[in-house]
Amino acid sequence: MLTSVDPDVIRALGDPLRLRIVTLLARETLCTTHLVEETGAKQTNLSNHMKVLREAGIVETEPCGRYTYYRLKSEVLAGLSGQFAELAAAARTAAENKRACP
Amino acid sequence: MLTSVDPDVIRALGDPLRLRIVTLLARETLCTTHLVEETGAKQTNLSNHMKVLREAGIVETEPCGRYTYYRLKSEVLAGLSGQFAELAAAARTAAENKRACP
DNA sequence: CGCTGATATCAGCAAGTGGTGATGTGAGAG
DNA sequence: CTCTCACATCACCACTTGCTGATATCAGCG
Numbered sequence: 001m002l003t004s005v006d007p008d009v010i011r012a013l014g015d016p017l018r019l020r021i022v023t024l025l026a027r028e029t030l031c032t033t034h035l036v037e038e039t040g041a042k043q044t045n046l047s048n049h050m051k052v053l054r055e056a057g058i059v060e061t062e063p064c065g066r067y068t069y070y071r072l073k074s075e076v077l078a079g080l081s082g083q084f085a086e087l088a089a090a091a092r093t094a095a096e097n098k099r100a101c102p
Numbered sequence: 103m104l105t106s107v108d109p110d111v112i113r114a115l116g117d118p119l120r121l122r123i124v125t126l127l128a129r130e131t132l133c134t135t136h137l138v139e140e141t142g143a144k145q146t147n148l149s150n151h152m153k154v155l156r157e158a159g160i161v162e163t164e165p166c167g168r169y170t171y172y173r174l175k176s177e178v179l180a181g182l183s184g185q186f187a188e189l190a191a192a193a194r195t196a197a198e199n200k201r202a203c204p
Numbered sequence: 205c206g207c208t209g210a211t212a213t214c215a216g217c218a219a220g221t222g223g224t225g226a227t228g229t230g231a232g233a234g
Numbered sequence: 235c236t237c238t239c240a241c242a243t244c245a246c247c248a249c250t251t252g253c254t255g256a257t258a259t260c261a262g263c264g
Contacts, residue, residue, distance in 0.1 A: 004125065007118045014113035015252085023106065026192040028199035032211065045253055047212055066210050066261045067203050077190035081183045088179035090128040097130035101169050117222085134241060147223055149242055168231045168240050 005083045009076065012056035017041060018049050022072065025059065031067040107185045111178065114158035119143060120151050124174065127161065133169040 013019055017039060024030060024038055032050065036043050050070060053059045058076055062069040115121055119141060126132060126140055134152065138145050152172060155161045160178055164171040 005115070005121060007116060007121050010112055010121070011116035013107075014109060014116040016109045017252090019107060019109050019112070022189065026189045026196055028196055028201050030201055031203065033204050033209095034201055042254070043211075044213090044255075048252075051212080063261095064203065068211070069200065071197060072189075072193035074190045074193035077186050077193055081186035081190055084179050084183035084186060087124065087128045087174075088176045088183055091174035091176035091179055094128055094130055095173060098171065099130050099132055099136055101133065101166065102135050119222090135239095144224065145241075146225075146243090150222075153242080165231095170241065 005080065005087075009056050009058065009080065012052050012058055015049070015052075017045075018053060021046075021049060021053065022058065025070055025072045029062075029069050029071045031064070031069045033067065035070070107182065107189075111158050111160065111182065114154050114160055117151065117154075119147075120155055123148075123151060123155065124160065127172055127174045131164075131171050131173050133166070133171045135169065137172070 013022065020039060021035060024035065030038070032043065032046060035041075035046055035050075039046065041049075050059070053070075054061065058073060059070045060073055062071055115124065122141060123137060126137065132140070134145065134148060137143075137148055137152075141148065143151075152161070155172075156163065159175065161172045161174055164173055
């Protein structure tokens with residue numbers, strides 16, 4: 001069956017800055033301070049984006065002293081990958097399944 | 103290398119209605135009339151969403167008489183799948199790459 | 205405890221986005 | 235040719251969303 005992709009997760013990844021954050025986090029686990037340096041965004045702004053990513057279930061927080069580290073949940077990304085792969089596979093065969101004009 | 107995912111493509115897929123359209127198109131090639139029936143959306147609204155999907159390079163149009171059929175570009179979805187797979191793979195090893203607190 | 209630095213939250217504003225009705229365009233039927 | 239139907243575009247409104255400054259919270263240090 002075509003597992004339905006969760007629009008909220010995709011939505012969260014649709015923002016350029018958040019996508020950049022995800023790409024950074026795919027390389028190393030970072031805390032907010034690092035992300036502020038790397039992206040040049042204001043702390044407030046970044047905290048908002050992290051909240052979106054957190055609520056979408058894309059990242060997990062890990063407190064470390066007075067720093068909070070963000071870690072990517074690779075299962076979520078892997079799930080997305082699989083769902084898009086399914087869609088792509090289905091799309092390859094859909095070209096012949098053309099429904100007749102009404 | 104981590105191929106950077108195109109935010110515009112993801113953005114286009116982030117809307118619930120568009121995601122539903124894509125899921126429908128993954129099964130069969132349909133024209134706007136069919137999509138209006140299936141989704142219950144107004145024709146104008148649907149036309150707008152199809153424009154977004156078209157400009158994001160996710161679908162192709164194929165005129166057939168006075169009907170226009172929409173076909174999913176499976177390569178794009180496959181590309182997304184691959185890029186998310188890369189991100190997921192990188193994220194799996196990123197847990198140990200924790201940058202020191204500043 | 206009081207201070208400092210790291211984060212999160214809140215309020216407000218500007219810009220982007222989706223939905224809808226009116227209208228334009230173009231192909232096929234009569 | 236004219237009418238109809240499929241589809242696209244335009245104009246407008248409502249809502250959402252991102253960004254920012256101000257403020258709250260909370261951990262560690264002296």
